Amino acid sequence: METLIDIVLLSFLVLTALAVAKMHDLFAVVMLSGIYSLLSASLFLDLDAVDVAFTEASVGAGISTLLFLASLKLVGRYEKRTRYRPMLALGVVLATGTLLIYGTLDMPHFGSPDTPVHQHVAPRYLNDSMAEIGVPNVVTSVLASYRGYDTLGETLVIFTAGIGVTSLLRVSRRTKREEQQRVPADMQQQIILRVVAKWMLPLIMVFALYVQFHGDYGPGGGFQAGVIFAAGVILYTMLYGLSTTQKVFPRKMLELFAALGVLLYGGVGITCLLLGGNFLDYNVLRHDPVHGQHLGILLVELGVGITVASVMIMIFFKFTWRTVKHKYFVK
Amino acid sequence: MIELLLDMLSWVLLLSGSFFCLTGGIGLMRFPEFFSRIHAASLTDTLGASLILMGLMLQAGITITLAKLIMILILSLIAGTTASHAMAKAALKSGMCPLDQVDRSQQPEIKAYKDKS
Numbered sequence: 536m537e538t539l540i541d542i543v544l545l546s547f548l549v550l551t552a553l554a555v556a557k558m559h560d561l562f563a564v565v566m567l568s569g570i571y572s573l574l575s576a577s578l579f580l581d582l583d584a585v586d587v588a589f590t591e592a593s594v595g596a597g598i599s600t601l602l603f604l605a606s607l608k609l610v611g612r613y614e615k616r617t618r619y620r621p622m623l624a625l626g627v628v629l630a631t632g633t634l635l636i637y638g639t640l641d642m643p644h645f646g647s648p649d650t651p652v653h654q655h656v657a658p659r660y661l662n663d664s665m666a667e668i669g670v671p672n673v674v675t676s677v678l679a680s681y682r683g684y685d686t687l688g689e690t691l692v693i694f695t696a697g698i699g700v701t702s703l704l705r706v707s708r709r710t711k712r713e714e715q716q717r718v719p720a721d722m723q724q725q726i727i728l729r730v731v732a733k734w735m736l737p738l739i740m741v742f743a744l745y746v747q748f749h750g751d752y753g754p755g756g757g758f759q760a761g762v763i764f765a766a767g768v769i770l771y772t773m774l775y776g777l778s779t780t781q782k783v784f785p786r787k788m789l790e791l792f793a794a795l796g797v798l799l800y801g802g803v804g805i806t807c808l809l810l811g812g813n814f815l816d817y818n819v820l821r822h823d824p825v826h827g828q829h830l831g832i833l834l835v836e837l838g839v840g841i842t843v844a845s846v847m848i849m850i851f852f853k854f855t856w857r858t859v860k861h862k863y864f865v866k
Numbered sequence: 867m868i869e870l871l872l873d874m875l876s877w878v879l880l881l882s883g884s885f886f887c888l889t890g891g892i893g894l895m896r897f898p899e900f901f902s903r904i905h906a907a908s909l910t911d912t913l914g915a916s917l918i919l920m921g922l923m924l925q926a927g928i929t930i931t932l933a934k935l936i937m938i939l940i941l942s943l944i945a946g947t948t949a950s951h952a953m954a955k956a957a958l959k960s961g962m963c964p965l966d967q968v969d970r971s972q973q974p975e976i977k978a979y980k981d982k983s
Contacts, residue, residue, distance in 0.1 A: 725952065727948060727951055727952075728951075728952055731945075731948045734944075735944075735945070738941075
């Protein structure tokens, strides 16, 4: 039965990918890539990787579809036809592909049980995580503690993306004045949506906090929580207007918080160093190593959540501000 | 006895829910224009999903799973209908008109709505 579900999901994935490659209607491409993410989330769920499925559903199908749509509003719906010679690109792709496949020949057979990963690392994590870290969700202990460096890198990637978008879509001094003015949202007249959103928003926020702080025990963590929180804010922005939301989340504050999250993560690492441990070795944070791990993971996940949420909101604000500016201020 | 009855009832609910999901899918493919398609699609996530959820509730018994399923039911009922409403309204706003009412699009109230938005 499980194999059957896998086969169906995988063939859907292939079909969606082919459709994405063939289409020129970018709106449909965005929708299809959302479907692609949802399908892969189901596939991960089928493989019992609940955390990964959760991340894929919230990041891939949720917020990136939203951000794509927001940027689509700026660039237009249809892909421009470009005249180019595909032969050179095809040659490069074929050569790289051949090299990559040649490289995989040295790797252990796919899924074979005697690969190094299944010999040393995985059993260690699965057997000793409860005694060493004391967190029931092994994924969280691997992500935030054993592989803390990697997660710091991922958080930095998101922070860098935020900086990149901010510096590309810089706000000039003249537009700063315009930014203060009140501008109605596009969906201002959608009364039913506004009522339902008002009812749902607190639930979304509470759910985000639950995902953030329950990540030690169930699927979830900083990445998912930050994205869900940002989705709630984005929903509010779409219905009540950019200027209303910016009263609660000013641009300066978002930039500050994006940096603050990374700083919190790095700061925990430095604190560990100062207390005599290794970088990101949370054992030294408290007298009891397991309590130290708990505190460290909590702080680190909080840092990830803050950075992810602020960067996502920031990017959405930037895109929306462009749209608003072209609609109301550029003559 | 009661258990058998509950089981049968739950299977009836599950199967009828699946039936509505299936008809929703077929309708989405076969109906001629947007508004009837959206009708079929919204059938999937109101009637289909709620019947399946109710069937699962009967399977779950009085546990924490039941509470979770009830929450999912409430959420999907509200979110699904709202999404369908938003889509239909967006379509109307962007100038689409139900197929059997194309000639009505010149009528004053629809025209006034379009001009306003």
